[in-house]
Amino acid sequence: MLKLNGKASLSTIAGLGVAAFLVSAPVAMSAQPEIPAGAGISSWVENGAGGRYLLQVQKGAMPQAGKSVVGTVLSDSDCAPDEEGINHCRNEIQLSNGSILTGIDNHRMSVNPCLSPDDRVTVSKFSDGWALILTEEAQASN
Structure with a gap:
């Protein structure tokens, strides 16, 4: 010794x-945020299925409840997966009124793709701190 x-x-x-x-x-x-009640998904792996994304809003004004706004995805960055294989991609979306909404897209990009720059989307308020983003794919299926 x-x-x-x-x-x-x-x-x-x-x-x-x-x-x-x-x-x-x-x-x-x-390390995952809690999925908001009524989201219709049981895991972040499912987020983005069919072009329907929940975005965890960091800054920017969301549309009023019950209203939606058209926007264009400006950026998709910081997409490295965490230890559970979930990506927390940072997105900026320019809304039709000129304002920019910044948020985190918690998803597994090997299952559902990231929101991509130049994607046209519809943005609506889901709940406090959360926006519902529908891509053209999701809008076409409704």
């Missing part, structure tokens, strides 16, 4: 360091 200054071995110090890290580490929980 190796002693440091006659007090403890390296393995003891390493063990204490690991224990301290584990005690101080937060409990592993899902």
Whole structure:
């Protein structure tokens, strides 16, 4: 057993360091935001199916409840998947009134594609902090 200054071995110090890290580490929980009630999906893997996306709004004004606005997707960035394989893509959408809505599209892009720049979409308020985005594909199927 190796002693440091006659007090403890390296393995003891390493063990204490690991224990301290584990005690101080937060409990592993899902990194995903909670799916809003009434969304019609049970997992973020399903978000985007049929061109119907829930967008977690970060900034910008959403349309009034019950109204929708046409917009154009300006950007799709920061799409690296998390440890659960869910992508949290940052999108900017320019609305027909000239304002820009910025939000996060939580989805699995290997199952449902990202919103793409130049996509024409319809934006409506889903709930506080959430917008419903319908692509032309979703609009055509309604």
